[in-house]
Amino acid sequence: MGHVARLAGVSVRTLHHYDDIGLVRPSARTPAGYRAYAPADVERLREVLAYRRLGFGLREVADLVGDPSTNAVAHLRRLRGLLLERRDRADAMVAAIDRELAARAKGLKVTPEEQLGMLGARLYDAIGDAYTATRRTEPRFATRIWDALGDARTVLNVGAGTGSYEPADRVVTAVEPSAVMRGQRPAGAAPCVAAAAESLPFDDGSFDAAMAVSTVHHWGDPIAGLREMRRVARRVVVLTFDTDEAGWQDRFWLTRDYLPEFAGVLSGFPSLAGMADAIGGRAEAVPIPWDCADGLFEAYWRRPEAYLDDRVRRAVSVWARVGREAERRAVRSLGDDLGSGRWAERNRDLAELDAADLGLRLLVA
Numbered sequence: 464m465g466h467v468a469r470l471a472g473v474s475v476r477t478l479h480h481y482d483d484i485g486l487v488r489p490s491a492r493t494p495a496g497y498r499a500y501a502p503a504d505v506e507r508l509r510e511v512l513a514y515r516r517l518g519f520g521l522r523e524v525a526d527l528v529g530d531p532s533t534n535a536v537a538h539l540r541r542l543r544g545l546l547l548e549r550r551d552r553a554d555a556m557v558a559a560i561d562r563e564l565a566a567r568a569k570g571l572k573v574t575p576e577e578q579l580g581m582l583g584a585r586l587y588d589a590i591g592d593a594y595t596a597t598r599r600t601e602p603r604f605a606t607r608i609w610d611a612l613g614d615a616r617t618v619l620n621v622g623a624g625t626g627s628y629e630p631a632d633r634v635v636t637a638v639e640p641s642a643v644m645r646g647q648r649p650a651g652a653a654p655c656v657a658a659a660a661e662s663l664p665f666d667d668g669s670f671d672a673a674m675a676v677s678t679v680h681h682w683g684d685p686i687a688g689l690r691e692m693r694r695v696a697r698r699v700v701v702l703t704f705d706t707d708e709a710g711w712q713d714r715f716w717l718t719r720d721y722l723p724e725f726a727g728v729l730s731g732f733p734s735l736a737g738m739a740d741a742i743g744g745r746a747e748a749v750p751i752p753w754d755c756a757d758g759l760f761e762a763y764w765r766r767p768e769a770y771l772d773d774r775v776r777r778a779v780s781v782w783a784r785v786g787r788e789a790e791r792r793a794v795r796s797l798g799d800d801l802g803s804g805r806w807a808e809r810n811r812d813l814a815e816l817d818a819a820d821l822g823l824r825l826l827v828a
C-alpha cells in the first residue's frame with residue numbers, strides 16, 4: 464500500500480479511506496496475506512485521483528468510475544476532454560488579463576463586462592450561445608466541401624461546432640472542444656468527441672476523410688492540428704483563410720477602413736502555403752456570395768448595415784478578439800459612413816458583384 468501511495472503521491476490514509484468507503488478496494492493479496500493493488504485496482508485508483516484533481520466530489524467520482532458502460536479508454540478520453548477544457552479556459556483567462564493590462568497601461572477605462580468577461584470559459588464557451596443566430600450552412604460552401612470529400616464514407620469533422628457542414632449521407636464523427644458548442648448540436652447530429660485538433664484521439668488512418676471548416680484559426684497550433692488530420696484520414700478538406708497575399712488586410716473594406724486590428728488577430732496564423740504543405744494539398748479560392756447564409760466575418764460584404772447588428776457580431780469571434788474598444792470605434796465609424804453616404808461612395812463597385820474573393824480558401828489533399 465505504501466508503495467502505491469508513494470507512486471500516486473497520496474497518503475496511505477487516503478488509500479485506507481478509499482478502501483473503507485468502497486471507492487478503490489485492493490483486490491490482490493501479498494504472500495504474507497496483506498492487501499495489494501492488482502493492475503485493475505491501480506487503473507481505478509488513477510481514475511479516481513484524476514477526477515478528484517479535476518474537482519469532482521467523492522460521490523460524483525464514485526458514480527463516474529462505477530459506471531459499468533465506461534471502460535478505461537472511455538475514462539481516459541473523458542479526462543482528456545475535461546483537461547483540455549480547463550487548459551483552454553486558463554488560456555482564455557490569460558488572454559483576457561493581457562488585454563486588460565494593455566488597456567490599463569494605455570489609461571483606458573475597463574468596463575464591468577470586460578472585467579467579468581475573463582471569468583467566462585474559453586472563447587467559444589463565452590460567445591458560443593450566440594452562434595446559431597446567424598451561423599448557418601451556406602449551401603454553396605457545402606457543395607464545394609462535400610464534392611471535395613469525394614467518395615469518403617467515414618468523415619471526421621474537426622472543430623465541428625454545431626455541425627453546419629456535416630454531410631448527411633456519410634458516417635460522421637465530430638470533434639469539438641467547447642462544451643457550449645457541443646451542447647448546441649441538434650438532436651440526431653453525429654456523435655461528438657470532446658477533444659482538440661492538435662491531439663486527435665484516433666488511430667492512424669481511422670477515417671476516409673477529415674474536414675475542418677472555419678476553425679483552423681482558433682487552434683493553438685494549426686500546423687500540428689492539420690498534421691493530425693492528415694494522420695487519421697486518407698483525405699483532408701479544410702476551409703480556411705489566406706494571409707499570404709501581400710496587402711491582404713486591404714482586401715475587405717471592413718478590415719481596411721474600420722477594423723485594422725483584425726490583422727493583429729491573425730498575426731501568428733500560418734501561411735496558406737504552410738498549411739497546404741502540412742496536409743500535402745492544394746488551395747482553391749472560395750468566393751463569398753453576396754447573400755451568404757453563414758454569417759462569418761466577411762459574409763456581409765455587400766450588406767454593410769448587418770455589422771451594426773450586435774447579434775451578427777456576437778456570432779463571430781473576431782469581434783471578441785479585437786476587444787470592446789476597437790469594436791465600438793469600428794461600429795461607430797461604419798455607422799457614420801453609412802449615414803453620410805461615404806461608405807457607398809467608397810465601395811461603389813461592390814454593388815455590381817454577386818460574389819467576392821475575400822481570401823476564403825479550400826485546401827484539399
Ligand SMILES: C[S@@+](CC[C@H](N)C(=O)[O-])C[C@H]1O[C@@H](n2cnc3c(N)ncnc32)[C@H](O)[C@@H]1O
Nearest residue numbers: 587622623624627641644659660676678681682
Ligand atoms: C467558427 S466555429 C466553426 C464551427 C463549424 N466548423 C462551422 O463551420 O460551423 C470554430 C470552432 O472551432 C472550435 N475550436 C477552437 N479551438 C479548437 C481546437 N484546438 N481544436 C478543434 N476545434 C477547436 C471552437 O470551439 C468552435 O466551435
